[in-house]
Amino acid sequence: MKFTLSWLKEHLATDASLPAVLEAMTMAGLEVEHWEDPAEKLKAFSVAKIVSTAQHPNADRLQVCQVETKDGMKEIVCGAPNARAGLFTIYAPLGTFIPGSGITLEPRAVRGVVSNGMLCSAAELETAEESDGILELEAGLDIGLPAAAALGLDDAVIDFEVTPNRPDWLGVAGIARELAAAGLGILKERAIVAVPGSLACPVSIKIEAPEACPAFAGRLIKGVKNGPSPKWLADRLIAIGLRPINALVDITNFICFDRARPLHIYDAALLKGTITARMAQMGESFVALDSKTYALNPSMCVIADDNGPLGLGGIMGGQSTGCSEATTEVFLESALFAPLMIAQTARQTGIQSDAKYRFERGVDTGFVQTGLELATRMILDLCGGQASDCLLVGQVPPPPADVVFKTTEVARLTGMDLSESEIDTILDQLGFGITSTGPKSRVIKVPSWRRDVIGSADLVEDIARIAGFDRLPTTKLPDRCSPRVPHIAPSQNRVRLGRRSLAVRGWMETVSWSFASQASCALFGGAQGGGGLVLANPIASDLDCMRPSALIHLLLAGQRNIDRGFGNFALFEAGPIYKGDGPDDQEQVIAGITRGLVRHWREPSAPDVFSVKADVLAMLEAMGVSVGGLQTVQSGRSWWHPGRSGTFKLGPKVIVAEFGEIHPSVLKALGVDAPMLGFEVFLDAIPLTKAKAVKTKPLLDASSLMPLSRDFAFVVKADLPAGDLIRxxxxxxxxxxxxxTLFDRYHGYGFGEDEVSLGLQVRIQPHDKTLTDTEIEAISDKIIAAAAKLGARLR
Incomplete structure (x- = not known):
């Protein structure tokens, strides 16, 4: 929201400077985003008068001027063709920075004559893009008058952020009310006198969609003379970034910013039949004032006549009934529109307008007819004409409900010690009606422009804001002597330990979407291969399903790295996956993918299934999992390469992790053109470790005796997992x-087609005494017997 300082002072009696206004706005909660003071940029420039001119002795196109300035008579060299005696213009003394040319004036000779300053053009002051000579000002101005004042550029422009709950701040009058309550000045409350109609309104209006347009007021004004706006009105609009069009249109734009009341004006000669607020019909369209054609649908509210839509209600009018300098009769509209419907229509069409910005936040419902009267008076004053009677159809919503308020709520909610009289003064200056019902008890009448106030807490917020948040008391927080309770749950700590373990081992963490496409989710068993948990309102067409595996985006990220020349990577992510829409269907996982060739002076090496397996085991061990109790099986789900992948289980059913190569068909479907290794650890399947009574480490149980090792070679069935034998x-x-440790696997000569030889190294660590040969043989016999139970025989 932009406004100028002089515009504010039309509603606020104050002599406050610009810094004081900015400070008061900030303290009152009006967040200033930007401000610009042209007078500050031009403060070094002032009005001067050329007394006489003479031809430069060494240049045909230069003149030596004697100039009367605020610093006395100065001799200045000037090359402007319009420099002449008696001309009032703008003077810049030595040492001044010239914004248009980017130079700083120095006492420098120009063709042998020293120029003691400069006479400036509009381009050099950046008040125009180009100019033919120095500025020519009105004769008789005071010598030394600041240039900003002489050029009418001494009005600062303020731009601030308006919160969605305060649509009354979208008018300069509303800002003035806030600053008056904050003590910056006195609010100028000008009564708006109704303009009596001198003829019956010949235009009929009706509402067919009260849910979209609850109230519609209008009147005809005939005999107007349209044309350019007066300078004061055009200057106001230009200062806030609006382009003056003509007086009739500029009046409605002015009231939109002055009173936060959007209006619309039609050329009445171009209307046909009854003006109706209705929902659009399928297939209708209209050409808007921005010269674009918009297709309409039945969810949009339009203002239409018998010929069809004239514009989108509360958003933008159409070109077909726009006012021009030939307009002599106008129909002035002041209506109410449903904020939610305005926002939805604007989102569908992409239209951004000042009217839409105000209506979607909710305009003052009590200013429908008053705004119409104000606009009528301005039109009659600036364009002449005769006004008809006012028409009003529909129902203006009643004012907000009264609020029962106890003044003790201020101290209870904020701790601020304010007297009842100060509280009453603040509420009164903000426009609230106050009825005292006893000590510390009030009934507050909420004004129509403050529909955000529905309870005592809203009033307390306003009171504290105007009184000053700097008056909030400072209170020391109470000491808490109770033992510190850990803030991280065991499950959260487990994720942290897993992430740290992978990072230490060279993996890089990523963060990706929890959404994926249905096609990719189906590859990873989403909804039993049917596409997964589909979203009703996805943020993108390729992100329309909740992911059943965290591997999806990791694989796609890996391919993007390869496409950009980064073929060596190890990426992981910790996050949720989704098996369905039930309360227990969300699971927490840590997943990773890797690929690449590591160059080394001895020989190149690349990650394989066993290196990924080692990293997963290290991560599980870091999270407190007893990896010795895990079963390793080769069976994996369809997205893992058979024979090159494995699964860690706790018992026959609980899957803790999967690892190995990704199936080539899955990679091809995802558009990944290189083999990938990966893993996925299901954290919710891992039992939480029991809390220990103390945090001290157990005593070191290190034996002083030397360990010994024995090697065993067992002949087993080829389909027997080596992990089962090791366990x-x-x-x-x-x-x-x-x-x-498994150190050898042999299959070939001397064995059957379905037999292999597995070589195990067993490390035996005695504790109390050195083991005898008999004891060692007994252990060996037990090992052979345990292996025999799995069908293994000693080779």
Whole structure:
């Protein structure tokens, strides 16, 4: 919202300077975004008079002028063709920065004659884009008068942010009311006198869509003489960035910003039949004042006559009934429109207008006819003519409900110690009606422009804002001596530990959408392959489904890296996935993908299934999972490459993690043209570790005896997972068997087609004494017996 300082003072009796106004606005909650003071930029320039001129002795196109300035008589060299004796113009002393040319004046000789200043053109002052010579001012101006005052550019422009709940701030009168309540001046309340009609209104109006347009007022004005607006009106509009069009249109624009009351004016000679506020019909369209054609639909409110739509109600009128200098009869409209419908229509059409900006926030319902009277008076004063009677159809909404208010609420909610008289004064200056019903008890009549006030807390907010938030008391927070309670849940801490573990091992974290396309979700089992949990109102056509796997966007991100020449990467993400719309269908996962070749002076290496498996095990161990109890199986779901992937399970049913190569068909469907390795850890499937009584570490149980190792080679069925054999051997004697490692797998000569040889290294750690050969043999026998239960035989 923009306005000028002089415009504000039309409604506020104050001698406050611009800095004082800006400070008062900020303290009252009107957030100033920008301000511009032309007088500040031109403060070094002033009015001067050329007393005499003489030809420059060394240049044909230069003159040496004797100039009367605020600094006395000065000799100035000037090349302007219009420089002449008796001319009043603008003078810049030495040391002045000239904005149009970007130079700072210095005492420099011009063809042998020193110029003691400069006579300026409009382009050099940046008051015009180009000029033929120096400025020519009205004769008789005071010498030394500031240039801004002489040029009419001494009016500062203020731009501030209007919050959606305060549409009354979209008019200069509303801003003046706030500043008057803040103590900056006295509000000038001018009564708007109704203009009596001198003839019956020949135009009929009606409402067919009261849910969109509850009230419609209008009147005919005949015999008007349209033309350019007077200078004061044109200057006001130009200052806030509006282009003057003609007097009739400029009056409605002025009232829109002056009183936050949008109006519309029609050339009455171009109207046919009854003016109707109705919903648009399918297939209708109209050419708006911005020269664009808009297609309409039945969700939009239009103002129409017998020929069809004249414009979108409360948003923008049409070209077909616009006013021109040939207009002699006009119909003036002042109506109310439903804010929500205005916002929806503007979103569909993309139209942004000053009327739409106000109607979608809610205009003053009590100013419908008053605004019509104000516009009528201005039209008659500036354009002449005769006004008809006013017509009003529909029902103007009643004023907001009264609020029962106890003044003690101010201290209770804010801690501010304000007297009842100060509270009453603030409310009265803001326009609220006050009826005292006893000590500390009031009934507050809410004005029609403040429909945001519905309870005592709203009044307290206004009182505190006007009284000054700097008066809020400072109170020390109470000491809390109770033991500190951890703010992070165990499940949250587990995610943090997992992310840290992957980062330490060289993985980079990403953040992606929880949405994906139905086609990609179907590849990862969304809704049993049917596309997943589909959104009713997606933000984009390719983000219309909640992801069933976090691998989707990671794979797409990997391909984008490859496309840009970054083929080596390891990316992971911690976030939710969605299996359905039930309360337990959202799961927390950590997923990752990797690809690339690491160059090394010995030999190149690339990540494989086992390196990904190692990283997943390290992450699970960092999160407190006992990885020794995990079962490793080869079976994986359809998006994993068979034979090159695996699954970690807790028992036969609970899947903790999946890892391995992504299936080539899935990569092809996603447009990924390179093999990818990945993993997905399902955090909700991991049991939470029990809280320990103390946080101290257990005593170090390190044996002083040397460990020993024994190698075993077992012949097993080819389909037996090596992990099952390792787990069986490790559980033979947990007290002394500390580690079991697979070091060899052989398939070929000497074995059947369905047999392989697995080589295990078993590390045995004695504690109390060195083990005898008999004891070692006993452990070996137990290992062989445990393996035999799985169908394995010693090779």
């Amino acid at each position: 069986a051997v490790a559980h033979v004697d947990k007290a002394v068997i500390k580690d079991v």
